Amino acid sequence: MYDLVFVALAIGLAVTIPGFISGLGVGLAGVAAAGATAEKPGEFSRMFVLEILSGTQGFYGFIGGIMIMMGTGILGGTFGLPEGVTGLAVLGAAVPIILQGFTAYPQGKVASASVSAISKNPKVFGSSVIYTVMVETYAILGFLTGFLLIYGLGIFG
Template identity: 35%
Template sequence: MGAVFVITLGTLGSAIGIRISGSQAAGVLSEKPELFGKMFVMMALPGTQGFYSFVCGIMMIVLSGVLNKGTVISNAKGLAFMTVGIGVGLVEWLSAIAQGQASAAAESLTGRQPSSSGQAILIPALVETYAIIALVSGILLVNWISQAAF
């Protein structure tokens, strides 16, 4: 269930975030199609959370041992994996939406002042920091739980 939660929440958040940033990029590109390269990077940034969630979920599946037929994990371990999945999934979901909004703001700035695109991309990049923190935390916790003797 932990893998289901983390993958579902992270990928849903990414889809919403990309919709937000993509809508803004479409508006800018309708007037300035030459900015596609700059818009593409900002538009795609919220998609990273879906990838991070997928990595965390696959690690849960592999390290829990459930791919081995007949492997049974304890209730405590299962609950620990589920807790990590919900926690990491929520962070990835919310940060993807926030990053979509930040990307939309950066796209708007770039549309008005194309020379500011390098500065503008820092706005959504700051949100990415917390998505990465959640991923690294999830990886460390999944490794710890898989090796724990409970």
């Protein structure tokens, strides 16, 4: 019973926290993009690229939660863990997936500043995307670490 509680907690936190923080990041970038697009409607697609980058952490959390659901059988209704694996271990393996979500907020701040820069000088789009993607690097590392930990537990068979 406790294993199921910890696994459910891992899934819930892996999906909810990155999703919530991604909403904040997308909101920051979106506010800046809306204002800039009002002044320069032709820059919409560039502004949108910067805004959407701040939301990818929510996708990583969702994918992590789905991986745990599939690996533990919760998605199919046949919950089970391999011999020697506890629900607390699954929760521990999900921690990098949960915490990577917090990078969405600073990424939204970088994207917001980038929107401002592009509205002043569209030639800085490429460098602005690079600045924004640099924050993404750490989200990806967190997601990959969580994925490898979950895979290492052997819940995928």
